Ligand code: NAP
C-alpha cells in the first residue's frame with residue numbers, strides 16, 4: 062500500500078503493478094512515505110481517462126467562463142491549504158519554507174487565476190476579409206484535446222500549475238507526471254480537483270519513472286500535445302518520441318544564463334542580485350544566472366563583495382524560516398556538484414568561497430545533501446564549468462572589457478533561457494539586453510517571473526513559451542474559418558482557375 066496514490070479518472074488508485082517507491086526529505090534523509098509507482102499501463106489508463114473526458118465529457122463543451130469559474134476555485138482551495146502545500150514542498154524537495162510560501166504556493170495560485178482570466182476572454186478573432194469573393198474570415202481558438210505534462214524536480218508545485226492550468230482552462234484534458242524525487246505535492250492536487258468538482262478524467266496525475274511512465278506520455282497516439290520541463294538531454298528525447306504522431310511540443314529546458322554587471326552599476330544592489338540570481342534554491346533553477354560577467358574596472362571590488370556575502374548565508378534546516386539555503390534535492394545532486402567543483406579546480410584553481418560540504422550543521426541534518434555556495438573567479442567562458450549546466454550552488458565569474466564583449470560572451474552558450482544586466486543607465490542596459498540571445502532578460506533584477514509574462518528559451522533552452530497569453534495559446538489550436546456568403550455561381554468565379562466547364 063502506498064501513502065501517496067496516483068490520481069486517475071477522478072479517483073486515487075494504486076499502481077497496476079502494486080509497486081511503490083519511497084520518497085525522502087533530503088535535509089534529514091528520513092523517509093516521508095511510499096508513492097505508488099506508475100508504469101506504462103497506468104500511464105495508458107490515465108490517458109484513456111483524459112481521452113474519454115475530452116471526447117465524451119462536458120469539459121471541452123463548457124463555455125470559457127464556466128471553466129474559468131472552476132479553475133479559480135482550484136486557486137481558492139490551494140489558498141486554503143497553502144500551509145500544508147508549502148510545508149510538504151519544502152520537506153520533499155529541500156527548498157526553504159520561505160521560498161515555498163513566497164514563490165511556490167503563491168506562484169501556483171497566481172497561475173490558476175491567470176489562466177482562468179485567459180479562459181474568460183474571446184475564443185474567436187476576426188480577420189481581414191477578402192474583396193473577391195467578399196468573405197467573412199475569422200479564427201476560432203480550440204483546445205488540442207489530450208495534453209501531457211512532464212515536470213522536473215525543482216519546482217514541482219508551480220510546474221504542475223503551469224502544465225495543468227493552461228491546459229484545462231483552454232478546454233483540454235491532461236495527464237501530468239512529476240519527477241520521481243518530488244512527486245508528493247503534485248499528487249496532493251488530486252484532492253483539490255475533487256473538491257473543485259473538476260469532472261473525472263480532466264486532470265490525471267501519475268508518479269513514476271521517466272523511462273517508462275514518462276516516455277509513454279510523450280509517444281502515445283492518444284496525446285495531442287505534450288509539454289516537457291526538464292533537462293535538455295531528456296527534452297531532445299521527448300521531441301523524438303512526440304514526432305511519431307506529430308504532436309505539438311513545448312519544451313522548457315536547461316540554461317547557463319549570464320548576469321552582466323556594467324561598470325556604472327550600483328555594485329551593492331548588483332552583488333546582491335547576482336547572488337540571488339545564482340543561489341536561490343541552491344542554483345537548482347533553470348534560469349539561474351550562473352555566469353556573472355563583470356566589467357574589469359569593478360571586477361576586484363565586486364568579487365570581494367560576492368565572496369563576503371556568500372559566506373554569510375545561513376545553511377540549515379529548510380523548514381526553519383531563518384535558513385537561506387537548505388539541502389540540494391538529493392545526495393546524488395551533491396555528487397554532481399562535487400564533480401564540477403573538482404573540474405573547476407583543474408580548470409581555474411581554488412574557488413574564492415565554498416568548495417565543500419558545510420561543517421557545523423545542526424544535528425539530524427544529512428551533511429551529504431548540503432553544499433556551500435561556491436564561486437570560481439577568473440573563469441574563461443570556454444571552461445566546462447562555464448558551459449555546462451551544473452544545477453547546483455556554483456557561480457562562475459568572468460571579466461569583460463566592453464559592452465560588446467559582454468554580449469558576445471553571454472551569447473557564447475548553447476543555452477538562452479534567462480539573463481540579467483546591471484547598470485544605472487537604463488538605455489545602455491536595454492541595448493545590451495537586446496543583444497542577448499535569450500528568452501528573458503531582467504534589468505537590475507532577477508528571477509521575477511509572472512504568470513502574465515511569457516517565459517521560455519532560445520537555442521537549446523527550449524521551444525515555445527509558457528505563461529502570458531502566449532502560454533495560453535500554446536494550448537489552443539487555431540482554426541481559420543472562411544465564409545462565402547454568396548451561395549450562387551456569381552460568388553464562385555474563381556473556379557475558373559481549374560476549368561470553366563465546372
Ligand atoms: P530531467 O532529468 O530531465 O527530468 C525531468 C522529468 O522528465 C522528470 O519527471 C523525469 O522523470 C522525466 N524523464 C526522465 N527521463 C525521461 C524520458 N526518457 N522520457 C520521459 N520523461 C522522462 O530533469 P530534472 O533533473 O528533474 O530537472 C532539472 C532540469 O530541468 C534542469 O536541466 C533544468 O534547467 C530544467 N528545468 C527547466 C525549466 C524551464 O522552465 N526551462 C524549469 C525547471 C527546470 P524521473 O524523475 O522519474 O526521472
Ligand code: MG
Nearest residue numbers: 084085153242
Ligand atoms: Mg523527496
